[in-house]
Structure formats: C-alpha cells, structure tokens
Amino acid sequence: MNQLLSSSRSVATAAVTLISSLTFQSLKQFSTTTTKPTKWNSPTNTIITHPILLAMESCTSMLQLKQIQAHMTKTALITHTFPVSRVLAFCALSDSGDINHAHLLFSQLQNPNTYIWNTMIRGYSKAKMGQTGFLFFCQMVQKGVEMDCRSFVFALKACEQSLGVLEGKSVHCVVWKMGFVYTLLVQNGLVHFYGLRGCLGLARLVFDEISERDVVSWTSMIDGYSKHKWCEEALKLFDSMLMYGGVEPNEVTMIAVLSSCSQKGDFILGKTFHEYVKTRNVTRSLNLMNAILDMYVKCGCLDSAREIFDSMGVRDVFSWTSMVNGYAKNGELEMARTLFNEMPERNVVSWNAMIAGYSQNNQPKEALELFHNMLEAAFAPMENTLACVLPVCGQLGCLDVGQWIHRNYVRMRYNEISVILANALIDMYAKCGVIHEAAKVFNDMPERNLVSWNSMITAYASHGHAKQALSVFERMINGGFKPDDITLVGVLSACSHGGLVAEGREYFQNMKRKYGIEPKNEHYACMINLLGRVGLLEDAYELITKMPMEPSAAAWGALVHACRMHGNVEVAKIAAPRLLELDPEDSGIYVLLANICASGRRWGDVKMARRMMRERRVKKIPGRSIVEVEGKFHEFLAGDESHPQSEGIYNALDQLFAMSKLEDCFVK
Numbered sequence: 001m002n003q004l005l006s007s008s009r010s011v012a013t014a015a016v017t018l019i020s021s022l023t024f025q026s027l028k029q030f031s032t033t034t035t036k037p038t039k040w041n042s043p044t045n046t047i048i049t050h051p052i053l054l055a056m057e058s059c060t061s062m063l064q065l066k067q068i069q070a071h072m073t074k075t076a077l078i079t080h081t082f083p084v085s086r087v088l089a090f091c092a093l094s095d096s097g098d099i100n101h102a103h104l105l106f107s108q109l110q111n112p113n114t115y116i117w118n119t120m121i122r123g124y125s126k127a128k129m130g131q132t133g134f135l136f137f138c139q140m141v142q143k144g145v146e147m148d149c150r151s152f153v154f155a156l157k158a159c160e161q162s163l164g165v166l167e168g169k170s171v172h173c174v175v176w177k178m179g180f181v182y183t184l185l186v187q188n189g190l191v192h193f194y195g196l197r198g199c200l201g202l203a204r205l206v207f208d209e210i211s212e213r214d215v216v217s218w219t220s221m222i223d224g225y226s227k228h229k230w231c232e233e234a235l236k237l238f239d240s241m242l243m244y245g246g247v248e249p250n251e252v253t254m255i256a257v258l259s260s261c262s263q264k265g266d267f268i269l270g271k272t273f274h275e276y277v278k279t280r281n282v283t284r285s286l287n288l289m290n291a292i293l294d295m296y297v298k299c300g301c302l303d304s305a306r307e308i309f310d311s312m313g314v315r316d317v318f319s320w321t322s323m324v325n326g327y328a329k330n331g332e333l334e335m336a337r338t339l340f341n342e343m344p345e346r347n348v349v350s351w352n353a354m355i356a357g358y359s360q361n362n363q364p365k366e367a368l369e370l371f372h373n374m375l376e377a378a379f380a381p382m383e384n385t386l387a388c389v390l391p392v393c394g395q396l397g398c399l400d401v402g403q404w405i406h407r408n409y410v411r412m413r414y415n416e417i418s419v420i421l422a423n424a425l426i427d428m429y430a431k432c433g434v435i436h437e438a439a440k441v442f443n444d445m446p447e448r449n450l451v452s453w454n455s456m457i458t459a460y461a462s463h464g465h466a467k468q469a470l471s472v473f474e475r476m477i478n479g480g481f482k483p484d485d486i487t488l489v490g491v492l493s494a495c496s497h498g499g500l501v502a503e504g505r506e507y508f509q510n511m512k513r514k515y516g517i518e519p520k521n522e523h524y525a526c527m528i529n530l531l532g533r534v535g536l537l538e539d540a541y542e543l544i545t546k547m548p549m550e551p552s553a554a555a556w557g558a559l560v561h562a563c564r565m566h567g568n569v570e571v572a573k574i575a576a577p578r579l580l581e582l583d584p585e586d587s588g589i590y591v592l593l594a595n596i597c598a599s600g601r602r603w604g605d606v607k608m609a610r611r612m613m614r615e616r617r618v619k620k621i622p623g624r625s626i627v628e629v630e631g632k633f634h635e636f637l638a639g640d641e642s643h644p645q646s647e648g649i650y651n652a653l654d655q656l657f658a659m660s661k662l663e664d665c666f667v668k
C-alpha cells in the first residue's frame with residue numbers, strides 16, 4: 001500500500017490547491033449533485049457515512065474521481081481496502097471511467113480481494129477487451145485467489161468476446177474443481193455462454209442439471225435455441241416452462257420466443273404469444289414491442305405490424321426500420337420510401353433496408369441513387385449494403401461504380417472477403433462484361449459455396465466461354481459439391497452458347513440418373529435453344545412436344561428464335577401462336593413472327609401478324625437506354641424529346657453520325 005501512496009503523490013500535489021479548499025460542506029454538496037445512482041455503483045450492504053466516500057458514490061467523471069483520489073491519498077483513506085475498491089470500481093465500470101487507470105491502481109495493490117479481481121475482469125469485458133479480462137481470471141487461478149460465483153460469471157462474459165469455446169470450457173473445468181458446479185448463478189452463466197456460442201448440446205446438459213431453475217435459466221436456454229434458429233426446440237422449451245409452473249416468463253423470454261416465431265413465419269403462433277403478453281404481467285418495454293412488430297413484419301402481416309407501430313408511444317430507429325423493411329420486401333416501395341423519409345433518425349441498417357428494397361424489386365437506378373445519398377450523408381455502408389449495391393451495378397452496367405466500391409470499400413475494409421461479398425463481385429463483373437476480373441475474384445476465394453460455383457459457371461456460359469464453364473463445373477464436382485438445378489441451367493446454357501450438342505445431351509440425360517435432379521422447364525428451354533441454334537429444329541420440336549410439363553414461354557421462345565435464325569417458317573407458324581397464348585402482350589413476338597415470314601417471302605403471313613397486333617392493340621415497346629453522369633441516371637426512349645437537354649443531345653448525336661460517315665468515306 002506504500003507503493004500506492006508514493007505513486008499517487010504526484011496526483012495529490014497537482015490537485016493540492018483544489019483539495020485544500022474542499023470542506024466537509026462542499027463535499028456534502030458534491031455528493032448530492034447526482035441523485036440517480038450511476039451504472040457502476042452496484043448496491044452494497046455497507047452503510048457509508050464518511051463524506052469523502054459519500055462524494056465517491058456520486059462521482060460522474062474522471063476529473064472528479066482524480067480530485068477525490070488525491071484527497072483520499074492525502075488523508076491516507078486510500079490505504080484501506082473498501083475506499084480503494086470504490087475508486088477502482090468507478091474507473092473500471094463507469095461509462096465515464098478509464099480502465100487503464102483502474103489497471104494502474106490494481107497493479108499497486110499488494111493483496112487485492114475477490115471483489116477487486118472480479119471488478120477488473122468485469123471492467124475489461126465492459127471495455128470490449130475480453131481477452132485481457134480472461135487473463136485476469138487465469139491469474140486468479142494461478143495465484144490461488146479465493147473465488148466466488150461472480151468470478152466465473154464475469155470470466156464467462158469475458159470469453160464471449162472474441163475468444164473461442166475452449167476458453168469457456170476451461171472456466172467450466174475450474175467451476176468443477178472449485179465446487180461451484182451446482183450454484184445457480186454459475187449454471188445460468190454456463191447455459192448462456194454455451195448457448196451464445198452455438199454449443200447447444202452442452203448448454204442443454206448444464207440446463208438439465210439445474211435442480212431449481214429460475215427465469216434466467218429458462219430464458220438463457222430458449223434464447224440460445226432461438227439465436228441459432230432451433231425454433232422448434234425453443235418453442236417446445238417455452239411450453240415446458242409454462243407447464244413446469246412457478247416461473248413466469250419475463251420480457252426477455254418473450255422476445256426470444258417471438259424471434260422463433262419470426263424465423264418460422266408462424267403468424268398464428270406469434271399472434272397467440274402477443275395475446276399472452278397482453279393478458280399477463282409482462283413488462284411491455286420498447287424492445288418487446290419491437291419484437292412483436294418485427295414478428296408481424298416477418299410473417300407478412302403488414303396491417304397488424306402497422307397497427308402496432310401506430311400505437312407505440314415511443315419508437316426508436318429499429319421500429320421505423322422494421323416497418324420500412326417490411327414494406328420494401330413486400331414490394332410497397334412508395335410506402336417504404338415515405339416512412340424512410342419521415343424517420344427522425346436513421347442508421348446504416350435503415351439505409352440498407354431501403355436500398356435492398358429497390359434492388360430486389362428491380363429498381364436498380366433508384367437503389368444506386370439512394371446509395372450515393374447514403375454516402376453523402378456520411379454513413380459507411382455495411383457488408384449487406386455492398387452485397388445489394390454490387391448486383392445493381394451489374395444490372396445497370398455501371399462498371400466504374402462497381403470497381404470503385406471494390407477498390408475503396410471491399411479491399412480497404414476487409415482483409416478477407418466474405419463468400420457473400422465475393423459472390424456479389426463475381427456477379428457484378430460478369431454482368432459488366434469483365435469476365436477476367438470475375439474469374440480473379442473467384443480464384444482468390446479461400447472458400448466457396450454453391451452460389452460461388454454457379455455464378456462462375458453462369459458467367460462463363462453467358463459470355464460464350466463454354467469450355468471454361470464446363471471446366472469449372474468439373475472442378476466443382478471433383479471438389480465434392482453437389483450441383484443443383486441452377487448449376488445445370490448454367491452448364492446446359494454453356495453447351496448451347498458453344499454449340500456442344502453431344503455434351504449437352506449427355507449432361508441433360510445424366511441430370512436425374514447421376515445428380516438426382518429432375519429436369520425443369522428451364523432445362524428443357526436450354527436444350528431446345530441448343531438444338532435450335534445448330535439447326536436441329538425437328539429434334540427441338542420433338543423435345544418440346546414430349547416435355548412432361550406444359551412448355552414455358554422460354555421454351556417456345558427459344559424455338560421461335562431458332563426458326564428466325566434458320567428461316568424455318570413452317571415450324572415458326574406452329575410455335576409462335578403457342579408463344580402468343582402465353583404472352584399475348586409481348587410486341588416482340590409479333591415482330592419476330594412477321595420478320596420470319598418476310599424472310600421466307602410469305603407476305604400474306606406478314607400481314608396477318610401485323611393485323612393480329614393491331615386487333616389486339618399491342619404497341620411496340622420503344623428501345624430505351626440509361627446513361628449515368630456523376631451519380632445521376634438519365635433514361636432515354638427511342639425518339640424521346642422529354643429530356644431538358646434533348647436539343648443539345650440530338651445535335652451531338654448528329655455530329656457523331658456525320659463524323660462516322662466521313663470516316664467511312666476516308667476508309668473507302
């Protein structure tokens with residue numbers, strides 16, 4: 001303790017002028033400045049009467065703490081265990097504290113007691129430095145320091161941060177050795193730790209050994225199941241809790257149960273639990289109301305969700321975001337955007353919900369514009385945001401934006417790209433035509449899932465690199481991955497683009513026998529396209545007539561396009577009407593049929609196709625394009641003059657056209 005006195009002398013000297021002016025009355029006044037107990041100030045059975053200690057109990061900043069510590073040093077009060085423990089507790093546990101100052105104090109104590117050791121472990125956990133907190137626990141074990149049940153609970157809390165399950169198991173071993181294995185507080189801590197880390201079997205073993213369970217025991221186990229999507233087990237355990245009797249669920253229990261209903265999408269069960277909350281004495285906190293709101297949203301009951309939302313006296317950013325997300329996923333983008341614009345505050349999840357809504361509902365232009373707005377508002381995009389925006393860049397062909405995101409966000413912020421983000425990059429580069437960059441991302445992936453393989457196969461197939469697509473497929477099979485129906489669509493599409501008839505037939509015939517995949521409409525359409533491209537129109541027509549299901553528009557469309565390619569009017573006249581039955585509003589089919597008939601000089605049939613189009617009042621959809629300039633998108637239709645700069649745009653186009661003609665003359 002003499003070391004503590006000497007090291008604190010400099011602090012005392014610096015503050016001596018201020019401390020000398022402190023009187024008993026000023027300390028008493030200081031002690032009453034904060035009437036509400038601070039978070040660090042845990043209840044104690046000790047009756048405090050000393051004015052300095054009373055001031056300590058109401059401390060709210062490190063400046064005040066150092067003033068009090070200096071006075072304690074001057075009066076030698078700091079040499080006593082209880083006063084120094086209160087100083088250390090403030091530094092370690094208060095929101096205004098300083099864990100480094102706590103460590104400095106701790107390092108100068110000769111015989112810190114159990115409470116002080118526990119405070120240090122707890123303080124490092126609070127500071128998100130769980131590994132250091134766990135090392136303090138290890139020192140307690142090595143030095144044979146007496147432990148209490150809180151020592152183990154705080155050590156397990158430290159293990160929850162960035163440490164593996166092994167460290168938690170080592171704490172469990174010490175629990176056995178020290179004889180705390182049947183202490184309820186420790187058992188609850190073990191159930192919570194194992195549940196959080198996904199070791200649900202171990203969590204259940206500890207749970208089953210608890211003789212007298214309280215609400216924390218039940219809730220920890222139910223929450224563990226719910227967090228890892230073991231919804232059925234969570235709900236069964238909740239039923240057991242109600243049947244067990246004597247323990248009433250609290251708001252945390254109900255949040256976990258409602259989360260399980262959300263994951264299952266079980267509206268009826270979720271509504272039942274909502275009624276339970278209404279009729280029982282469960283605290284309807286903001287978190288619980290948000291859980292109910294989220295349950296209705298995820299079960300697709302937006303009217304019920306909106307009713308809850310409108311009735312909430314207090315809402316936070318989660319409440320607003322949940323409703324925005326619900327409307328966006330349901331395709332009600334105008335309502336989602338209205339709520340988004342009305343939000344009193346937003347976080348990155350709010351932006352992500354709205355961007356994802358536009359992306360998933362085929363409004364890429366709006367998604368990318370909102371992403372630019374998000375960056376302007378100084379919000380850093382999260383991984384999910386990037387995973388939504390990159391495919392949008394692919395849809396719009398905005399390679400420069402996609403590359404900018406890859407360069408400035410993916411490479412700069414992530415040492416190792418996640419599978420989801422890598423898949424999004426592959427999709428973006430492939431759709432923008434930069435197949436070598438897609439391949440580079442794919443080849444650099446430390447691990448891949450089925451989506452990764454499918455994306456690369458499809459990318460090669462769509463760019464006509466049939467052999468590379470089939471090579472990736474063989475690597476996938478050799479790597480132990482089982483293909484799905486999407487994989488085979490990519491493979492058959494590759495064969496189609498490469499004119500590989502024999503290979504395509506073999507893959508198609510092996511789908512069921514070798515891979516256990518029943519051919520679907522998409523696979524038949526690929527085969528019809530393959531046969532049609534190489535001129536085997538009779539084989540293609542025979543295949544479409546023998547399909548076990550009604551041919552889709554894609555199948556008939558592939559046959560009609562093959563007829564156009566090879567000038568087969570007779571088959572086209574059979575296939576086109578079937579295609580028109582499925583999609584009578586598509587102007588392109590009428591135009592295609594007319595062109596096929598014209599190429600065969602069947603002018604009567606050409607007139608018939610055009611007459612059908614007029615009678616059905618089908619109008620040809622004009623061609624359109626989108627141009628991005630400085631983050632803003634400009635859409636143009638054929639012959640459109642609605643753009644405010646249309647006159648200048650057409651003048652520039654005329655000049656480009658004239659220059660191209662002039663260049664042709666010089667070449668000739």
